Amino acid sequence: MKVGVIVFPGSNCDRDMFHVLRDVFHFDTQYFWHEKGLPKNIDAVILPGGFSYGDRLRAGAIAAHSPIIHDIQKISEKGIPVLGVCNGFQILVESGLLPGVLLKNNSLNFMCKWTSLIVKNNETPFTSQLKINQKIPIPIANGEGRYYVDEDTLKSLKKNNQIVFKYAEVVNGSTDKIAGVCNENGNVVGMMPHPERAVESEINPIDNKPSSKIFESLLNNMGVYQ
């Protein structure tokens, strides 16, 4: 039940993620600096949000070459759950672990607001406790969140059930309103919105915190949560 939170230079949601994993959902949580390797007994890995390397070149492009990405690639091939949130999602697409690319929002603005997601795939380790078409109020905070894939890739994403979350409305110009995708096996998931900012009443006055189900799904996947 050991969950790793990967820290890159410029990560800034790592402590929020660590806090939620350890204090709210009681995972055995550990930070891993991007230059170090992962232990063999890791059960899940989360790449948190932030501005790794100051978004230089492109968001996530430099962190995608960090030594730890090689280990993440290896564990992902074994089926171990990997979640990338915001900059973590950008790093996963830049490293080729997930398809597509994240471009500047159509508005060219950094967008920081609450929006709503629609669940499209509840067969991943992070969504098994959610219902298909369930609506999830959740915050976004990004400048480069416009998911793009070409038409052929979009077709294959649909065919393989790799679209995990869509925005309920047009938010930033993403292809097909996509907010989150997974790899073909479903164990690597990336999403632009921040579930770790929506699971505690103190900072989520809006609803009954369905984002909690993302973390509860992971607990369930590990056989802990009933």
Next chain:
Amino acid sequence: MAIFTVHVIIENKPGISDPEGETILNDLVLKGTSKTISKITTAKMLKFTIKEKDKKNAEIKIKKICDELRLYNPVVSKIEIDVFN
């Protein structure tokens, strides 16, 4: 061996929207006096200084670096390489 300057222009592939270029065109240039401009696209340029035996080798080396380290994202971008003495 000689020193070369290599410019790598990273720009969107055709069909990828460029809201920054469109804003510069519609909200600045076309609001000015010139009405003959029909398109503006933005790009990023990297300037390399490299020691190589000739221009051809400099270009090959820089292209290899751009591809291997994904200095541009081939999903949405293409590059143009210009080598100068």
